[in-house]
Amino acid sequence: MTTLPLEAPTRHVLAIDIGGTKLAAGIVSATGELLDTARTPTHAEQGPDRVVERVIDLCRTLLRRSPVTVDRAGVGCGGPLDTRRGLIQNPPNLPGWIDYPLVGQLRGALDLPVVLDNDANAAALAEFHFGAGRGTRHMLYLTISTGIGGGLILNGQLYRGKRGNAGELGHIQVQAGGLPCNCGGQGCLEAYASGTNIARRAREAAAQHPQSLLARSAPRPEAITAQTVLTALDAGDPVARALWNDTLDLLAAGVASSIHAFDPERVVIGGGITNFGDHLFVPLRERVAARTMPALSDGVEIRPAAFAQNVGVLGAAAVALSAALEVSS
Ligand SMILES: [Zn+2]
Structure with a gap:
């Protein structure tokens, strides 16, 4: 990033979102207006060179x-x-991208300076510059979908840590000696409260309560997803309610720990879990406040993310725009 020339902030940027299932790009203004966008399937199985060509x-x-x-x-x-x-260093959703020089490839082909960040940091920057974090200087971002990612905006800038891996809020431990997590640890927030793990816990609860609405809301046990939990919750199912209450407690533990660590003004939550709406935000605010020291909880807002569909492209744009600001400040 330090190789970029000193100059006034960019007026428009090219934004590139590389996901495991789709690729998207856009032209975005400095205020976050998406002027044009295009997308295509990733076909990750074809390997990095073919994907990058597309x-x-x-x-x-x-x-x-x-x-x-x-x-x-x-x-x-x-x-x-x-x-x-x-470099891309072997993400689970992009097999074969082992120390793959993505920035060099794109810079050569497009004849533009190219900056890279991980998708959770990019989404945090999009919310901070254009969305639910606007007007703050200290904002935590959590995205809860298949996994749980995070991003830290501290003193008006993305905090990356020593190697660029800061803000892994999904791997805050909420149960000592708890369930194994994909990261190799145990008891992480993600091991319980990611969309994948909410669904897994729901399948276990449905197996224990085969007559419950939760069990009967899906045609077969493997078809139970986090969305099934929401449907059963809306219908007042006590089994879904108990599962969701446990989930809220674990989320509150993770958010309260994050607030104690970083003293933010606002916590922005994005990802598929925001579909739970008031089932999520109303009780989560209460439970986080109850678990946080008053000096730190006073005035902290917990808000839904502003962006869902285009967060990848807007995030990539925010990465480019904030790199320009970091260099010129
Ligand atoms: Zn973990």
Whole structure:
């Protein structure tokens, strides 16, 4: 990032979102307006070179028809990755991307400065600059979907830590010696409260209570998802209610621990879990307040993210725009 030239903040940027199932790109203004966007399936099984060819095609299509010029590109991609060297380091959703020099490839093909960050940090920056974190200087972001990711905005900037991996709020431990987690640890928030693990716990609860509405809301046990829990919760099912209450307690523990660590003004929660709406936000605010020291909980807001569908592209744009600000400040 320090290699970028000193200059005024960019007016428009090219934004690139690389996901395990889809690739998306967009032209985005400095205020977060999405002028144009295009997407295509990733076909991750074809390996990095073929996928990156399609990313470049997508970007060239957008640049050809763009009425504005862009002077840098931002990329959001699943980690682990090395932002400084521009490498993708074998993320679980992109098999074969082992120390893959994504930034170098894109910079060469597009003839633009390219900056990279992980998708959770990118989404945190999008909410901070354009969405639910606007007006703050200290904001925590949690995205709860298949897994749980996080991003820390401290003193008005994304905090990356020593290697770029700070903000892994999904791996805060909420149960000592608890369930095993994908990260190799035990008792992490993600092991209980990610969409995948809510569904897994729901299947276990349904097996124990085969007559419950939760069990009967799906045609077969494997079809139970977090959405099934929400449907059963809406219908007043006590088994879904007990499962959701446990989930809320674990989420409150994770959020309260994060507040104690970082003293934010606002916690923004995004991802598929926001579909739970008032089932999530109303009790979570109460439970977090009850678990947080008054000096730290006073005035902290817990808000839903502003962006869902385009958060990947807007996040990549925010990565490019905030890199320009970091260099010029
Ligand atoms: Zn973990």
